[in-house]
Amino acid sequence: MSELAKLLPMALDLILLTSVVVLAALVLGGHRRATGRNDARRRVILFIAFGLLLALLWASLGAPDVALAEAAIGAGFAGALLFAATNALPVEAENKVSAARHAGPAPVGHGLEWLINFGIAAFAILLLGALWLSLPALDTDRLGPAVRTVLPETGVSNPVTAVLLNLRAFDTLLEIAVLLTAALAIRQLGPARAASAAPEGMLTALVPWLVPALILTAGYLLWVGAHAPGGAFQAGAMLAAAGVVLHLTGRSGGGLPSPRWQPWALIAAVAVFLAVGLAGLALNGVFLGYRGASASVLILLIETAATLGIAAMLISAYLGGDGGGDEAGDEAGQAPGAPR
Amino acid sequence: MTALELIAAPLIIAGVGFFLVGSLGVLRLPDLHSRLHAVTKADNLGLGLIASGLALQADGLAEAAKYLAIWLAILPASAVAGHLIARLALRDARTAEAHKPTRTPS
Numbered sequence: 001m002s003e004l005a006k007l008l009p010m011a012l013d014l015i016l017l018t019s020v021v022v023l024a025a026l027v028l029g030g031h032r033r034a035t036g037r038n039d040a041r042r043r044v045i046l047f048i049a050f051g052l053l054l055a056l057l058w059a060s061l062g063a064p065d066v067a068l069a070e071a072a073i074g075a076g077f078a079g080a081l082l083f084a085a086t087n088a089l090p091v092e093a094e095n096k097v098s099a100a101r102h103a104g105p106a107p108v109g110h111g112l113e114w115l116i117n118f119g120i121a122a123f124a125i126l127l128l129g130a131l132w133l134s135l136p137a138l139d140t141d142r143l144g145p146a147v148r149t150v151l152p153e154t155g156v157s158n159p160v161t162a163v164l165l166n167l168r169a170f171d172t173l174l175e176i177a178v179l180l181t182a183a184l185a186i187r188q189l190g191p192a193r194a195a196s197a198a199p200e201g202m203l204t205a206l207v208p209w210l211v212p213a214l215i216l217t218a219g220y221l222l223w224v225g226a227h228a229p230g231g232a233f234q235a236g237a238m239l240a241a242a243g244v245v246l247h248l249t250g251r252s253g254g255g256l257p258s259p260r261w262q263p264w265a266l267i268a269a270v271a272v273f274l275a276v277g278l279a280g281l282a283l284n285g286v287f288l289g290y291r292g293a294s295a296s297v298l299i300l301l302i303e304t305a306a307t308l309g310i311a312a313m314l315i316s317a318y319l320g321g322d323g324g325g326d327e328a329g330d331e332a333g334q335a336p337g338a339p340r
Numbered sequence: 341m342t343a344l345e346l347i348a349a350p351l352i353i354a355g356v357g358f359f360l361v362g363s364l365g366v367l368r369l370p371d372l373h374s375r376l377h378a379v380t381k382a383d384n385l386g387l388g389l390i391a392s393g394l395a396l397q398a399d400g401l402a403e404a405a406k407y408l409a410i411w412l413a414i415l416p417a418s419a420v421a422g423h424l425i426a427r428l429a430l431r432d433a434r435t436a437e438a439h440k441p442t443r444t445p446s
Contacts, residue, residue: 202423206416
């Protein structure tokens, strides 16, 4: 009985792992000639399924923080972004594009494709080799115990949040800065996409329940991050999901604040993070150096700003352009989305 | 086995059964609308039974409430998603019907 109890989780992991690999192959492979919007959408759906199974795999490895982030951002938000991108594709490109491919400089395109595939394969082998070489070191060099010994001074009891927002806060600051750079670049692409037409029927009835529920969930994830899986990135993705729902149901601002306040919402995360870091430098002589009693308050401050900022950046990326156009203002008064 | 487990086990097994039937429906039923019918209804009921079974075995009321909250969140989401897919399929079918005579065979 006990052996069966050990074998079952292993079998479940094996099924999950196989499904993830097969789904990854399906996302990449399949019909080479089908390049239209429908084929792209099929691949995006497979990609979302891939992300959700990957999240289950992380959960079964005992990494619920990573699982939450993968489900919220990797599967959920990236899925929405990719779906939005498929709208730019021609509807029935299946014949035309493949015809153009065969009539045009096909050998060059083919050669390039092979080169890209070869490069990816070589990189994957390099990564596997590096992983193989680093495996023996894992037993002697684990950082878990080191984190646990300093955990009481970090201001939070969730070791993942302690690493992300205190011990290695600098990395997280740079991560958010990268996101800000991407969001700013996307805003230079021109005006944002128009919102979908307001739908009638069941979706309209769902939105007044769904958006507040998403905001509440984001607040919960933000607060619970101090002592359990959760945190700013997951909470930000939840808020951004509320923005996506608003945009999909005819509110072109996507819940972003009015154009005047949008720049502030976008830089909120990086600005507050930097301010706290510089305050640490002035008071303790260490950039982002906060320990002991004040640490938990400072972490909550950074995470709140990061949640609002990340949500604003993600919604901005989803809108695919400058959300501060002429149309965003009309919804700003009632938009219950991201930052207020 | 405790009394709670005796109640929970049949609930979970029945839930898995509904999921199995729903998945079988997706694979075996002839068209999109009947497949949606199978997956939205059977899976919602299956999830409800599994969530109830797990809630009975949960450590404390907070955990049990979370299982039920998952079910309550999925119920409207699944119903609305099914509704949207069905509408879209219906619209696509009508446009295809309208364009049928002019379409050149390829």
